[in-house]
Amino acid sequence: xxxxxxxxxxxxxxxxxxxxxxxxxxQAGAFLRALPLAxxxxxxxxxxxxxxxxxxxxxxLRAVRRIxxxxxxxxxxxxxxxxxxxxxxxxxxxxLLALEPGYVRRSARLLGALDSLSxxxxxxxxxLAGHAGAPKARALLDRQLTLARTRAHSTVLQELRxxxxxxxxxxxxxxxxxxxxxxxxxxxxxxxxxxxxxAAFTAMSASAQQLPLQRAATPYGGxxxxxxGAVPTARGATDADTALAADDAPWSRLRILVxxxxxxxxxxxxxxxxxxxxxxVLGRHQEAADAAVTAATAARTPRITPATAYVLGVVHADQRxxxxxxxxxxxxxxxxxxxxxxxxxxxxPAEGWGHSPAxxxx
Amino acid sequence: xxxxxxxxxxxxxxxxxxxxxxxxxxQAGAFLRALPLAxxxxxxxxxxxxxxxxxxxxxxLRAVRRIxxxxxxxxxxxxxxxxxxxxxxxxxxxxLLALEPGYVRRSARLLGALDSLSxxxxxxxxxLAGHAGAPKARALLDRQLTLARTRAHSTVLQELRxxxxxxxxxxxxxxxxxxxxxxxxxxxxxxxxxxxxxAAFTAMSASAQQLPLQRAATPYGGxxxxxxGAVPTARGATDADTALAADDAPWSRLRILVxxxxxxxxxxxxxxxxxxxxxxVLGRHQEAADAAVTAATAARTPRITPATAYVLGVVHADQRxxxxxxxxxxxxxxxxxxxxxxxxxxxxPAEGWGHSPAxxxx
Numbered sequence: 001x002x003x004x005x006x007x008x009x010x011x012x013x014x015x016x017x018x019x020x021x022x023x024x025x026x027q028a029g030a031f032l033r034a035l036p037l038a039x040x041x042x043x044x045x046x047x048x049x050x051x052x053x054x055x056x057x058x059x060x061l062r063a064v065r066r067i068x069x070x071x072x073x074x075x076x077x078x079x080x081x082x083x084x085x086x087x088x089x090x091x092x093x094x095x096l097l098a099l100e101p102g103y104v105r106r107s108a109r110l111l112g113a114l115d116s117l118s119x120x121x122x123x124x125x126x127x128l129a130g131h132a133g134a135p136k137a138r139a140l141l142d143r144q145l146t147l148a149r150t151r152a153h154s155t156v157l158q159e160l161r162x163x164x165x166x167x168x169x170x171x172x173x174x175x176x177x178x179x180x181x182x183x184x185x186x187x188x189x190x191x192x193x194x195x196x197x198x199a200a201f202t203a204m205s206a207s208a209q210q211l212p213l214q215r216a217a218t219p220y221g222g223x224x225x226x227x228x229g230a231v232p233t234a235r236g237a238t239d240a241d242t243a244l245a246a247d248d249a250p251w252s253r254l255r256i257l258v259x260x261x262x263x264x265x266x267x268x269x270x271x272x273x274x275x276x277x278x279x280x281v282l283g284r285h286q287e288a289a290d291a292a293v294t295a296a297t298a299a300r301t302p303r304i305t306p307a308t309a310y311v312l313g314v315v316h317a318d319q320r321x322x323x324x325x326x327x328x329x330x331x332x333x334x335x336x337x338x339x340x341x342x343x344x345x346x347x348x349p350a351e352g353w354g355h356s357p358a359x360x361x362x
Numbered sequence: 363x364x365x366x367x368x369x370x371x372x373x374x375x376x377x378x379x380x381x382x383x384x385x386x387x388x389q390a391g392a393f394l395r396a397l398p399l400a401x402x403x404x405x406x407x408x409x410x411x412x413x414x415x416x417x418x419x420x421x422x423l424r425a426v427r428r429i430x431x432x433x434x435x436x437x438x439x440x441x442x443x444x445x446x447x448x449x450x451x452x453x454x455x456x457x458l459l460a461l462e463p464g465y466v467r468r469s470a471r472l473l474g475a476l477d478s479l480s481x482x483x484x485x486x487x488x489x490l491a492g493h494a495g496a497p498k499a500r501a502l503l504d505r506q507l508t509l510a511r512t513r514a515h516s517t518v519l520q521e522l523r524x525x526x527x528x529x530x531x532x533x534x535x536x537x538x539x540x541x542x543x544x545x546x547x548x549x550x551x552x553x554x555x556x557x558x559x560x561a562a563f564t565a566m567s568a569s570a571q572q573l574p575l576q577r578a579a580t581p582y583g584g585x586x587x588x589x590x591g592a593v594p595t596a597r598g599a600t601d602a603d604t605a606l607a608a609d610d611a612p613w614s615r616l617r618i619l620v621x622x623x624x625x626x627x628x629x630x631x632x633x634x635x636x637x638x639x640x641x642x643v644l645g646r647h648q649e650a651a652d653a654a655v656t657a658a659t660a661a662r663t664p665r666i667t668p669a670t671a672y673v674l675g676v677v678h679a680d681q682r683x684x685x686x687x688x689x690x691x692x693x694x695x696x697x698x699x700x701x702x703x704x705x706x707x708x709x710x711p712a713e714g715w716g717h718s719p720a721x722x723x724x
Contacts, residue, residue: 123589127587127602128602224489226488227487228491240488240491309672309675328582
C-alpha cells in the first residue's frame with residue numbers, strides 16, 4: 001500500500017522530510033484528482049443507493065485518511081498550527097463523505113439481517129420466518145434509513161460547493177511538493193520516523209491491552225447482550241443506551257488507533273496485512289454497533305405494532321451478537337501481533353527501508 | 363454410577379440375566395423407596411417453587427430413567443410385551459414428574475435471562491438495562507409460567523393418586539428379584555450385553571453424525587438465529603415455529619440416544635463422564651429451545667405493549683443464542699469421543715467387567 005515506493009538505495013540516505021514529502025505529494029495528488037470525480041458522483045445520484053462509495057469518492061476517502069493519519073503520527077516534524085488545521089479540515093471532509101455511504105451500508109446490513117432472520121430458504125430459514133412483524137419492521141427500517149440518507153445526501157451536496165472545501169483543495173494544492181516541515185525533518189528517516197511510528201503502535205497496543213480481550217476470545221460469553229462494560233459512575237445513568245455506548249467506545253477508539261498505526265507503518269514502507277485485518281474486524285464491530293442502535297431507535301417509534309417491535313428486538317439482539325462476534329474475531333487475532341515493533345521496524349534501513357518487505361511469517 | 367457394583371471375580375462368571383436382575387432389583391428398590399417421598403413432596407408444596415426437584419422426586423426420576431433405559435437397550439432378553447408395557451408406564455410417570463420442575467426451571471431460566479439482560483450491575487449491564495418493557499415482560503412471563511406450573515401441579519397431584527400409578531408400583535414390586543427374562547439372558551454377560559450396549563452407542567453415533575457438527579463447532583455462525591435446518595418439504599410450512607421445531611428435533615432425539623447409551627454403559631459397569639457431559643450439554647440445549655418457544659409465545663399475547671414485545675424479541679434471540687452455544691459446546695466435545703465402543707467395552711470381563719473402571723485418558 002506504499003504509494004511512493006523507493007529503491008532501497010535511494011531510501012537508505014533519505015531524510016524523514018524526503019519520505020514524508022514524497023508521501024504527501026502522492027496523496028495530495030490523489031486527493032486533487034479524485035475530488036472532482038467525487039463531487040460529480042455525489043451530484044449524479046440523487047436517489048440511487050450504492051453500498052460501496054463510487055470510485056472517485058473511495059479514492060478521495062483513501063487519500064484523506066492517509067494524509068490525516070500521516071499528519072497525526074508524524075506531527076512532530078510539521079509546523080504545528082498548519083498540521084492541526086489541516087487535520088481538522090480533513091476530518092470534516094472525511095465525516096462528510098462517509099455519511100451517505102454509511103447509511104447505505106447500514107441499510108444493507110439491517111435489511112440483510114432482517115431478510116436472513118425472516119428468510120425461509122431451505123439453507124437458511126431464520127427464526128422470524130413467516131412472522132407478521134417482519135415485513136412491517138423492514139418497511140419501517142427502510143423508511144427511516146432512506147430518510148436519513150436523503151438528508152445526508154443534501155448536506156453533502158451543499159457542502160461540496162462550500163468555500164470550506166475550496167479552501168481545503170487549495171491547501172492540498174500547496175502541499176504538493178511543499179509540505180511545511182520543521183528542521184527536525186532533516187534527520188535520517190530511520191532516526192526520525194521510526195520512533196513516531198513506534199509511538200502509534202504503542203498507543204494501539206496500550207489501548208487494546210485495556211480491553212477484556214481474554215473474555216472476548218471466549219465464544220458465546222454473552223458480552224454482546226448481557227455483560228456490557230461498566231458505565232463510569234460519574235455519568236450516573238444506567239440505561240442501556242449509555243451502557244452500550246460506553247461499552248463500544250473503547251473499541252471505536254481502538255479502531256482509530258489501529259488505522260493510525262496502519263498508516264504509519266505504510267509510510268515507513270511496512271504495510272501490515274495483520275493490521276489491515278484488525279482494521280476490517282473493528283470496522284465490522286463499528287457497523288454492527290451502529291446498526292444495533294438504529295434498530296433500538298426504530299423500536300421506539302410511536303404507534304408501531306407489538307409484532308414490529310418484537311422483530312426489531314430480535315434484530316437488535318442479532319446485531320449485538322455480530323458485535324460480540326467481531327470482538328471474538330479480534331480477541332483471536334490480536335495475540336498474533338507482536339507486542340512491540342520489533343521485527344517490523346528494526347530492520348536496518350539499507351536492507352528493508354522504504355520498499356515492501358518480505359512477508360512476515362511470525 | 364453403577365448401583366450394584368460387583369467384584370471382578372463374581373462378575374467374570376455372571377450371566378447377562380444376573381447382571382440385569384441385580385440392576386433392576388436395585389433400581390426398582392430405589393423406585394419403591396422414593397415413591398412415597400415424592401408423593402409427599404408434591405403434596406407438601408402447593409405453591410412453592412423449587413428449580414431442582416426435591417430429594418424423593420429426584421431419586422424417583424433417576425430410578426425411572428434407568429429402568430426405562432435398561433428395558434430399552436437390553437430389551438432383547440426380556441419378555442417383549444411386559445418390557446414394552448413397562449416402558450410405556452415408566453415414560454408416562456417420567457413425563458408427569460418432569461412437568462412441574464420443568465416449568466420451574468424454565469421460569470428460572472427466562473426470568474434470570476431477563477434480569478441479566480436488563481441488569482445494571484457494573485459487572486454485567488445488559489442491553490435492556492432500564493428499558494421500560496423489561497418489568498412488563500418479566501411480569502408477563504412470570505404470570506404465564508406460574509399459571510402453567512400450577513396447572514401442572516394439579517395434574518401431578520391427581521395422577522399420583524391414580525390407579526395407574528398404583529399399578530406401576532405393583533409392577534416395580536414384582537420386578538425386585540423377578541425380572542421376566544428370556545432364555546437368552548442365560549448367556550455370559552459379555553456375549554449378551556456388550557452387543558446391545560454397542561448398538562445403543564452406534565445409534566447415538568449415527569444420529570450425531572447426521573447433525574451439522576462441523577458448522578456447530580464454528581462460533582457465531584448464526585445457526586441459532588439465522589440458519590435453521592430445512593423443514594421437510596412434505597410439511598410445507600415455512601413459518602418460524604415449524605422451522606425451529608424441525609431444527610431442534612434431531613438434537614432432542616440425540617439427547618435421548620445419549621441418555622440410552624449412557625445408561626447402557628452404566629449397566630455394563632462403564633460409566634462415562636464424557637457421556638454425562640454430553641447429556642448435560644444437550645439438556646441445556648433442550649431447555650434453551652423450550653424457553654425460546656415460551657418467549658415467542660408470550661410475545662403473541664394480545665394487547666401487550668410494543669416495549670414488552672420488543673423485550674421478548676430480545677429474550678427469544680438470547681435463548682436461541684444459548685441454543686447455538688450448546689450446539690457449539692457439543693460440536694467441540696463430540697470429536698473427543700471414540701467413534702466406536704473400542705476401548706470402552708472391549709476389555710476382557712475378568713479384568714474390568716462390572717466394576718468402575720480406571721479413568722480413561724484417551
